[in-house]
Amino acid sequence: MVDILSTPFLWVVVTIGLYGVAYWGYGKWIDRNVWRSSAKKATPAHMYMDGVEYFPVSRYVLWGYQFKSIAALGPILGPFIGITFGWLPALLWIIGGNFFIGWLQDYGAMMLSVRKEGRSFGPITYEFTGARGRTNLLAFVLFYLIIISATFIALIASFWNAFPGTFVATVGILLAGLLCGQLLYRVKMNVFAVTGIGLAVVVLSIYLGVAFPITLGFGVWNIPIWAFVAAVILYAAAVLPTPMFVQPTNYLAFYPAYAAILLILFGALMTPFWGASFLGLTLPRAPTPISIQMPAGPFWFDPQGILGPIWPILFVAIACGAISGWHSLVSSSSSAKQLDIETDALPVGGGAMLSEGLLALASLIAYMVLAPSFFVGRTNVAAWVAGAVTLTTPFLGGLTAPILTTFFGLVLIIYALTVQALVTRFFRLVAAESWSEGRFHVFGNKHVSTVVGLGIPWAFAVSGSWWALWLYFGGANQLLAGLAIMLITIHLARTRAPTRFSLIPGVFMIVTTLAALVWQTGTFLYSVWAYLNNDNSWVLRNVRPPINTKDYILVAVAINAVFVAVGTVLFAVGLSMAVRLFRSYRSSMAERRARAPAAADGGERER
């Protein structure tokens, strides 16, 4: 019998339906009434066409590019922490966050950049908040990049450690990328032939990974060693020319990464139907019945007593998939320069973000069908893989569990590694921009900046528990989103367009993320305070092995203190930025009241 209610099927359908309303209902309404986009208005892609940065691109191509640029590990691992409070609040945040805030930010950032001649967020921040505002943004982004890097390096190391077959498979993909780079750019081979060869090497490397699993035998030191290996690979990715390494590797990684998501969504939609008969055709039966096993919640506090209250923690734990500040940088950095017509901003910016929500949904479902025991202590990073294998086994049963586990484990690593390669490269370029002259010019050197950009995150990665880093990452990321929404709101205020649809989400995100940073920093501070009062348990809980023993207690205390400092700096810089933006918004509103009417489209409709 088909059982709809106890399987994830219903929630997939409901979420897709509500995202449809967000796009065709709320989205179209905002596009028409707030931004007043017009297909007749010239976009920067046409005004400044140079065939390099500015050129019009079809909305389909740009949607694919935007989606690929924003989809990474965030929507996959965020729900792992978010489900702590029950799957229902996590699902509601994935739906509601994206419905009212997520797509609005991506789309708004794109429209803002289009209306500002294709300029990215740095120059726009300078225009709205002055030189200090831009310096603030730069400082914030630098910290943000370090925290992202620490989180992703810690996760890559954990994945290699958890899935012994994935290291050989990862090396196989990297070698396939190098080979494809040479074949494409030196041998000038046809791209289809190169793709075929590359994918054959990827498949072979998965089989080799299963055949030759690698397990380090250094006990608690495994993670630091794997993290070092990850840092070495990322160093190569950051300093080598992109066509040689990063580009072809990312290109090849695209195929297994997206195949995995489609397989999971298909598996989730089919859950009630396995073993059922339709028109005389009987579908295969799942080896074990697939149903929702995690509690729905809501739990107002983390039942394990680690994370804290549902607000603000849930809202920073699930970042990408609901809303993410990184997307605003992507939207304004390149996509806006290639938008053919203004009305494409909704399908490209908003549509890609709503699609990313489906990625978060697929991951949440992969966790929902697992037993609660998977989530005890939040150290089992293999949970997503176990859920993915559970959902896909009924129709991929021909493949053995080790192959599926290696495949899905590799997908996790690919998502982390490909984005982290770009983040490390970005950090190097930001460092070169910031320190190429002056007393600290040595940090502008590409090797020094890359070593710094990987060394500090490596130290964080091997010392802090990944969930603690994840909450800092989420806090910084969501705060960036709040700041981006405020920039959008200021522009709308200056052009006499309605502001409340972005002001309310912007204020909510800023307040929530600052509160999350305070909570998280307070947790580390309390840990140090508890240690001074002869209670070691808090200090040791916040760090990972081998430091979480009494032998390394002083190191653990020092790490907690460093995390207090990092949290304080993130909070201070974020607050300072938020104050500047609110001041700018207030003065824009005052000016708006004093001036003659205009509109978000520059007053075209009035004229």
Place this chain on the structure above:
Amino acid sequence: MTESNDAPKPKGRGGKIKEAAKGVFYGMAAHGHVTAALRTRMYLEHLFMFITLGDMLGVPVIPPYYSLKILPYAVPNIKSWKQRVFRERDFTDQVF
């Protein structure tokens, strides 16, 4: 060639879906790499233009004799070069 041969044929629903699928696939798999390659070439072209026209900007890089020899190749690029070099840039332009 007649006009009807030049004009693109209107696409049916199937053709549009195929075009959309091709576009999405290309966008996901390759568009970022193509633009990155174009950007790399842009920076090389900036260097070329700077070397070629350096002495005209007051920064003599190579002797004017060679600059003049290369000038015909550089002239068509001057407009877009100026546009790109004068454009306001900062670290947020480097994301992708």
